[in-house]
Amino acid sequence: MREEDEPKTAFVSDFGHYQWRVAPFGLTSLPAYFSRLMTNVLRRFVGRFVVVYLDDILVFSRTKEDHKGHLRQVLHELQRHNLFLHPLPTEAIFTRWHLDFIGRLPKTFGTGNQWILVAVESLTRWSVVRAMQEATQANVAKFIYEEIVCPYGAPVQILTDRGANFRSKVVEAYLKLLPTAQRFTSSYHPRTNSVAEHWNRTFQEILVKLTSGAVTRWDRFIHQANTALRMRTSRITGMSPFEILYGVKPRIPGLAQAPILFDPVNEDDTMRARVQQLEKLGRDREAVVLRTEAAKKQMARYYNWRVTTDPLKPGDYVLLTNETKTKGQYRHIGPFRVLERRLFDTYQIAEPDGTPLPTLVHRDRMKRAQVDGVAEGYWYHPTREELSELRGA
Secondary structure, eight states, X not given: OOGGGGGGGOEEEXXXXXXXXXXXXXXXXXXXXXXXXXHHHXXXXXXXXXEEETTEEEEOOSXXXXXXXXXXXXXHHHHHTTOOOOOOOOOOTTSEEEEEEEOOOOOOTTTOOOEEEEEEETTTOOEEEEEESOOOHHHHHHHIIIIIIHHHOOOSEEEEOOOTTTSSHXXXXXXXXXXXXXXXXXXXXXXXXXXXXXXXXXXXXXXXXXXXXXXXXXXXXXXXXXXXXXXXXXXTTSSOHHHHHHSSOOOOTTSOOOOOOOOOXXXXXXXXXXXXXXXXXXXXXXXXXXXXXXXXXXXXXXXXXXXXXXXXXTTOEEEEEOXXXXXXXXXXXXXXXXXXXXXXXXXXXXXXXXXXXXXXXXXXXXXXXXXXXXOOSOSBOOOXXXXXXHTTO
């Protein structure tokens, strides 16, 4: 948060007067207004069992029964001031997918595969994988058609990194036909596609254990690893992707389970049970959305608490992290000159000759460079491949 904006977040508590030094990503004046309004409306409860944190009302209690009573008091007070809760709309499944490549991996024996293309559905975390010899634009388009569109329908949006294979004319043209919007991560900021990044990490850990050192046969085990993740219960949602998708718990191979009895039943009873199951599935998906959003906010609070911001201003010089660093190369590329600060702590920067980079770069991937006067060239000149990647070619 800019220093001159900190007084705008000032608030009064039983413990004194405070102002925020760091605000969650993208928040502007609306949360500050909400915070003031809620502090006034819930004044009798603030400090006792209520904390108003920007755009959140936090209710804390010693016991479950106390918590129920506190929630009733808060909701009653909101209703008394004509403030009503509006349930969040449940995101439709299969509308948003996160795509990412894993590789380059050791070439597999006989098939020559070196890459794994991964797609993770946003709401359910249902995943699809395919081993590939090359990470080409044609393979990306074919994967989207065969593994996403045919089984699950055309998505509304997909999120990818800025690799040339995802930003190709072939993929762009195909997505326009569907039509599907394509969104890209911020340059040098993989957390933007955190769903795929977190999934990839767990998937690779499982795959390593399944291969047991057979590094040239990993493509034989990718579907086993994928199945394990589909049936794995999430700590956040309390359900597995399989259960969120189908509404029933998966039958785990090899585990003793109660036998299924095929006794004749009344057709109306069967239909009624199925309707109840679908209604429960809808409620479960709504709960998944709420738990996921709560987890995101918790992670954002932790990030804001531990990260100290050092905002840049136009004219500052910075060095970029060399994400493709190999032995013998420097850790940073540059210097680059800051042109403008944008939303979500991203920046528009330019090369030493003044040519702006077409993509925004996140603050996490830059460090200040001490330049006397004006930089006329690179301290470390990147290779042709690195420079083309920076320019978004």
